[in-house]
Amino acid sequence: MRIRDPRAFRALAHPLRLDLVELLSVAGPTTAAECARRLGSSQASCSFHLRQLAKYGFVEETRTDDPDQRKRFWRLVETDQAWEARDHPAAARELDRVVVEREATRVLDALADPAGEHADAWRSPLLSGLTVPMSPGELDSVWRRIHDLLEPYAERMRGRAEVPGDAAWIRLFLAATPLADDAESSPTDAEGQG
Known part of the structure; x- marks a missing residue:
């Protein structure tokens, strides 16, 4: 997915939304309740952020084989996201900053727990x-x-x-x-x- 809309940059530049995108890429179709449990967040917060991600085409609702048809499952639309900074450099820089901070934290956490x-x-x-x-x-x-x-x-x-x-x-x-x-x-x- 090639992101060019500055509103989509801003939609993705949120740590929980990036966590949700990553979780859906690993876990496959998942409910907001399961996302909340796995990410240590609330169901309401995950549901809100999933809807925001859906608004810009990052995720979508999907059907599963789950017998409980009341459950809403979300899936990632594409596993690859890339953004172009040329037309909207300020929005792209903010997304870059959030991504780099998130990745740096992940590396530092791994260094802190070598076992x-x-x-x-x-x-x-x-x-x-x-x-x-x-x-x-x-x-x-x-x-x-x-x-x-x-x-x-x-x-x-x-x-x-x-x-x-x-x-x-x-x-x-x-x-x-x-x-x-x-x-x-x-x-x-x-x-x-x-």
């Missing part, structure tokens, strides 16, 4: 960084290659590929940020060193 649920099988969190000179076109190419590399795993979320028995839900968060212009040396100064 977490999957500690014996996983080194959590996996942290890595690399500083390299790149053009905007090269960065775009790298991002497309990473997306292609991860696509088979995304197919598992969509129910189109088998999931290994020892799989766990893993959150990958990728960021590429340019260094400040006043860095001590330019990328061309580094050429030929080594």
